[in-house]
Amino acid sequence: MRGRIKDKVAIIGVGCTKFGELWEKDMEDLLVEASYEAFEDAGIEPRDVDAIWCGIFYYFTGLAGVSAAEPLKLYGKPVTRVENFCASGMDAFRNACFAVASGAYDIVMACGVEKLMDQGSRGLPGLTEFGHPFYGQISAPGMFALAATRCFHEYGWTKEDLALVAVKNHYNGAAHPKAHFRRQVTVDEVLKAPMIAWPLGRYDCCAMSDGAAAVIITRPEIAKQYRDDYVLVKGNGLAVETVYPFFKPSFDFLGFPATRKAAEEAYKEAGIENPRKEIDFAEVHDCFTITELLNYQDLGFCERGQGASLIREGITSIEGELPVNPSGGLKCFGHPIGATGCRMIYEVTKQLQGRADGRQVEDPEIGLAHNLGGPASVASVTILGRR
Numbered sequence: 084m085r086g087r088i089k090d091k092v093a094i095i096g097v098g099c100t101k102f103g104e105l106w107e108k109d110m111e112d113l114l115v116e117a118s119y120e121a122f123e124d125a126g127i128e129p130r131d132v133d134a135i136w137c138g139i140f141y142y143f144t145g146l147a148g149v150s151a152a153e154p155l156k157l158y159g160k161p162v163t164r165v166e167n168f169c170a171s172g173m174d175a176f177r178n179a180c181f182a183v184a185s186g187a188y189d190i191v192m193a194c195g196v197e198k199l200m201d202q203g204s205r206g207l208p209g210l211t212e213f214g215h216p217f218y219g220q221i222s223a224p225g226m227f228a229l230a231a232t233r234c235f236h237e238y239g240w241t242k243e244d245l246a247l248v249a250v251k252n253h254y255n256g257a258a259h260p261k262a263h264f265r266r267q268v269t270v271d272e273v274l275k276a277p278m279i280a281w282p283l284g285r286y287d288c289c290a291m292s293d294g295a296a297a298v299i300i301t302r303p304e305i306a307k308q309y310r311d312d313y314v315l316v317k318g319n320g321l322a323v324e325t326v327y328p329f330f331k332p333s334f335d336f337l338g339f340p341a342t343r344k345a346a347e348e349a350y351k352e353a354g355i356e357n358p359r360k361e362i363d364f365a366e367v368h369d370c371f372t373i374t375e376l377l378n379y380q381d382l383g384f385c386e387r388g389q390g391a392s393l394i395r396e397g398i399t400s401i402e403g404e405l406p407v408n409p410s411g412g413l414k415c416f417g418h419p420i421g422a423t424g425c426r427m428i429y430e431v432t433k434q435l436q437g438r439a440d441g442r443q444v445e446d447p448e449i450g451l452a453h454n455l456g457g458p459a460s461v462a463s464v465t466i467l468g469r470r
Contacts, residue, residue, distance in 0.1 A: 087186040087352050092316040093306035094467070095299050096125025097429040102294035102416045103219050103263040110144050110198040111154035111293035112440070114421075116153055118194060121297035126309050127362070129155060134187035136179045138172035138195035140420035143202065151194060167419075168456025169368065170194060170321070170463040173424025176298055176318050183300050190305070195426070196295035197419035204291070207420075219343060221329070222321070224280035224288055224371065226458050229281050229329070231373040233336035237388070240376070244391040246273035248372035249286040249414060251394065255401050256411020258441035263292045263417040285433040287372040287376070290418020296425035298432070317466040318355075320348025326460045328465065341462035342455055344382035349464040355449075358383040359405065362466075363447035364434060366427040368455040369412040379407070400466045406444045409418065409434065420456075424463065427452035431467050 098120025100113050108116075113135075122129055137151040144150070148162030159460040165175040172195030179193035207223055234240045248272055256262040268286055306313040322344035329332040332392045346358070355361045367382065369375040376390035384405060385393055393399050399407035410416065410430040412424065431450035433439045452465045 088180055088316050089352055089354070090315050090404065091184040091302060091381065091405065092180045092300050093303045093313040093433050093470070094311045094316070094428070095301055095306050096121045096123070096127070097296070097298050097315050097432045098124060099296040099332070099426055099429045100294050101261045102292045102419065102426070104200050110196055110294070110458070112152070112280050113198065113293065114151060114194060114196045115154050117196070117295035117297040118192065121192065121299050125299040126241050127190065127299065129157060131190050132157065132160070132189045132192050134182060136175040136191070136193050137162065138149070138165045138167050138175035138249070138421040138424060140166055140168065140171045140197060141199070141208070144197050144421065168461045169420055170454040170456045170461045171421045172296065173452065173454045173463040173465060174321060176425060176428055176465065177321060179300055180319065183302055184422040186205055187379070190299065190301045190369065191403065192297055192299050193425060194295065194297040195422040196291050197421040199291045199419055200293050201330055205293070213337045214420040216446040222280065222380060226284050227371040227373055228280040228283050230336045230377060234373065234376070237337060240391045243270060243276060244376065244394060245282065245287050245372040246270045247394045248369065248375045249461055251400055252369060252408050252412045252465045255409050255413025255442055259411050259415065262411045263290060264415045269406055283371055283373070289370050289413035290417040292419050294416070294419040294421050294422045294426065296340055297430050298425055298428050313470055314432045314435050314467050315470050317468045318352030319465040320345040320350040320352070322348070323461050324459065326457060328385060338377050338381045338387065339455055339459040339462065341459060342378060342464070343465040345462040346382050346453070350465050353466040357468065359385065361449060362408040362451050363449050364409055364444045365451040365453065366410060366412065366430050367407055367410055367453045369414050370418060370455070374455065375412070378455070382451070382453060401442065409439065409444050411454065424452070425453050426465070427454070428465065435467060
């Protein structure tokens with residue numbers, strides 16, 4: 084067992100751009116906007132940052148540490164690009180946490196950015212290099228549609244169950260000033276939307292988007308100098324599985340082993356034994372509505388086969404026992420790959436500090452953030468708590 088970082092890392096500042104079709108801004112603009120919001124929130128100057136980890140997935144957005152150093156004009160410091168599918172931003176945060184907890188640096192920044200819309204694609208571009216060498220590449224909606232049809236067959240879930248996820252997250256996201264989509268939808272609208280990959284229609288899929296987010300962290304003894312309501316890192320976990328799950332005989336399409344293993348690691352570090360009772364709210368990777376239902380199970384919020392019951396009974400609504408995606412999730416923010424993980428850390432931090440205006444859950448103590456990336460190949464789970 085590696086050394087624990089529980090309560091050794093504190094978040095003192097967060098920043099986030101509006102997500103959306105940001106044609107008037109480039110990657111550098113977005114990264115500067117998010118970073119300077121985080122600097123101001125933390126009460127520090129850019130020069131106070133000792134090191135940076137920056138999550139970027141696509142080669143056309145950034146290739147190296149200079150992707151963050153250049154726009155921020157922070158030269159001569161260690162800046163590392165982190166790429167790990169859709170968990171890139173949260174993995175950047177994870178690496179930054181280890182650096183602070185070890186004592187190597189005092190104040191560091193984890194950030195993430197992606198500028199997807201400029202590519203002009205209607206779906207995620209540039210993934211052919213990760214496909215099967217002979218069978219070609221399946222689309223992201225196609226991959227998760229297979230999971231949905233399998234759940235329909237095994238558990239009796241329906242398209243209406245999926246629609247309830249979209250309705251919930253759009254209800255929450257309508258209140259968020261930085262969300263890409265701020266409009267509520269009805270079950271009927273979701274069911275009648277154009278089909279993308281059956282049974283996933285347009286409202287079952289998150290959108291392409293542009294955006295950036297940044298998090299400033301330090302150790303608790305230093306954090307006290309900057310703010311009283313700093314947030315503590317309780318645990319994080321990362322797990323990587325095969326990039327070809329569909330050719331693995333044991334893969335049943337009824338959940339994602341990477342999420343289960345990452346959650347297990349994070350819960351062990353945080354000392355959480357009953358996630359359903361001990362987690363007060365969660366931001367989870369709802370790239371598709373079916374993914375959120377499977378996340379409920381993989382994260383231990385319910386038994387396998389019971390994911391749809393949580394959405395039917397309102398347990399994961401913002402007023403429910405365990406609110407999930409009170410920000411509106413990827414369904415309302417879209418998914419600029421490298422930015423999403425840090426955006427989730429931003430959201431959980433704001434909630435724990437009672438600063439989530441218009442979408443605040445009731446008196447949270449512990450929050451969870453979760454990314455799932457690639458063909459269910461990579462998962463990252465972070466648990467944060469009040470000091």
